[in-house]
Amino acid sequence: MLIDIHPKLPMRDKKITKEFYINKLGFKEFGSTDFEGYLMIEKDRIQIHFFEFKELNPKENYGMVYIRVENIDDFYQSLLDKKTPIHPNGSLEIKPWGQKEFSVLDPDSNLLTFGQSIMD
Structure with missing residues (x-):
């Protein structure tokens, strides 16, 4: 039985x-131990892990995570309020597959897409 998933993405600089x-x-840092070259963060029930990859070329990084959310409008607005850059092609919109989505690129070009079903 599968019960959870914690994606691991590359990072060049932990700080x-x-x-x-x-x-x-x-997010907030997860765990009580600071591992060299490794980072664990969490928000609500989502955890993402990162491994150090100093030689990573962000233009060649295809790391992606799809995160389902509730209250996507409020979350999107909270990111705008923090001046979080939204992906230029990923503004909040309703997609043909029944999801309301937006996307963010992190400093290493890992693509985070946040989505909420509009079919419920």
């Missing part, structure tokens, strides 16, 4: 990644 996720997306 920059941590600052972005905490200050721009509202």
